[in-house]
Amino acid sequence: SRLRSNTVLYSIPKIGSSKKPGRPKKYGSRLGSCAEMAAAFMAYASTYHVFLYGKYREVNAYSQIVMLKTLKCPVRVVWVFRKTQWIAIFSTDLKLSVEQIIEYYGARWKIESGFKEIKQDIGSSKSQTRNAQAVINHINFSTEVSQKMPPA
Numbered sequence: 286s287r288l289r290s291n292t293v294l295y296s297i298p299k300i301g302s303s304k305k306p307g308r309p310k311k312y313g314s315r316l317g318s319c320a321e322m323a324a325a326f327m328a329y330a331s332t333y334h335v336f337l338y339g340k341y342r343e344v345n346a347y348s349q350i351v352m353l354k355t356l357k358c359p360v361r362v363v364w365v366f367r368k369t370q371w372i373a374i375f376s377t378d379l380k381l382s383v384e385q386i387i388e389y390y391g392a393r394w395k396i397e398s399g400f401k402e403i404k405q406d407i408g409s410s411k412s413q414t415r416n417a418q419a420v421i422n423h424i425n426f427s428t429e430v431s432q433k434m435p436p437a
Contacts, residue, residue, distance in 0.1 A: 287390070288362065288373040290320040295352040297359055312352050319373040322349075323364050330366050335384045337391040348383045363387060407431045 296313030316322060326347040333344050345366040353360050353375070360375045363386050374390045381389075404410040407430065412423040 286375060288319050288375055290318065290323075290373070292319050292373075293317070293354070294319065294322060294362065295354065297350065297352055311357070312354065316351060319362070319364075323366075323371045323373065326364055327366055327371070330364070331383075333384050333387065335387045335391075337388065338394075344387060346383055346387065348386075350379060361386065403428060403431065 294316045296316055298310040298313040300309060317325075326349070330345040330347045333346055334341055335344050336342075337344070346363050347366075348361055348363045350359055350361050352358070356377065358377060359379060360377050361379050361381065362373055362375045363383050365372050365374065365387060374386060376386045376389075403424075407427040412420055414420050414423055
């Protein structure tokens with residue numbers, strides 16, 4: 286998924302380093318926002334070859350494992366740098382490589398545009414039915430019609 290630029294990231298806490306009584310810390314020190322970290326890591330970005338939007342492309346990216354307070358778990362954040370912009374995407378699966386995270390995020394775009402088409406263009410969001418089975422029938426009918434309609 287994509288992170289907002291003002292999302293604050295935290296380091297992974299060191300286990301067993303504190304001699305104080307009580308529960309151990311869940312989060313380490315504050316690292317800064319995504320925007321602050323993107324500015325700091327732009328110089329350390331590596332080039333990756335990923336399959337995006339039907340072609341193999343070169344992408345400059347940097348990755349780090351951090352903690353998010355919103356998810357309360359460690360995540361792998363990947364900053365993807367373009368010429369003038371950047372985006373921060375993340376995955377809770379820490380075993381995924383940087384290339385896989387970027388490719389999965391790129392593949393999501395087709396799915397999201399399909400949902401948008403079904404909801405807005407076909408009219409499935411304008412269903413006037415109230416019970417669950419009628420809503421399911423309306424969505425099935427809308428998707429069936431969208432597949433049989435010729436492109437505009």
